[in-house]
Amino acid sequence: MKIWRCAQASRAAASACLFSCLAAGAVPAHAALGDTVAPGLPPTPASTTQTLAGGAARVTSYVDAGGTHFNEYIAASNGEIFAYVWQGPTQPDLDSLLGRYADAWRSGAAALHASGRDGLHAARVDTPTVVVESGGHMRSYIGRAWLPAALPAGISEGDLR
Secondary structure (H helix, E strand, C coil), rough: HHHHHHHHHHHHHHHHHHHHHHHHHHCCCCCCCCEEEECCCCCCCCCEEEEEEEEEEEEEEECCCCCCCCEEEECCCCCCEEEEEEEEECCHHHHHHHHHHHHHHHHHHHHHHHHHCCCCCCEEEEEECCCEEEEECCCEEEEECHHHHHHCCCCCCCCCC
């Protein structure tokens, strides 16, 4: 009987440990490019926010579970996420990050590859709806993605850092 209770207590302790590890490692979900963010939505505790171009946009910075740093650019006028910039040891999931623009990016990347104009460590996919620049090597990735038509007045692609 005592052995069973010890085994049961060990399982309960292991379950509690697993649950607390999962809860501690939980990272807030972020929206995809082109999605809207509710105005005045407070940043998550692990993020910072600043304004850009006299308040035309706000930039929320955060680090994902893999240690990659992100800047999420949100238009002040309509709450639309118009750009992402990343740098870190892991590549982001571009399908999730680009959302409904992932197919355009994938088609553009395939065309770039077919023409032989893609680089070994860097590429720029430039479509009418989305531009994606990505590059780097293992444990050192960098990139940015933006919607050219959604850039607020006073903000250029050079401001996306």
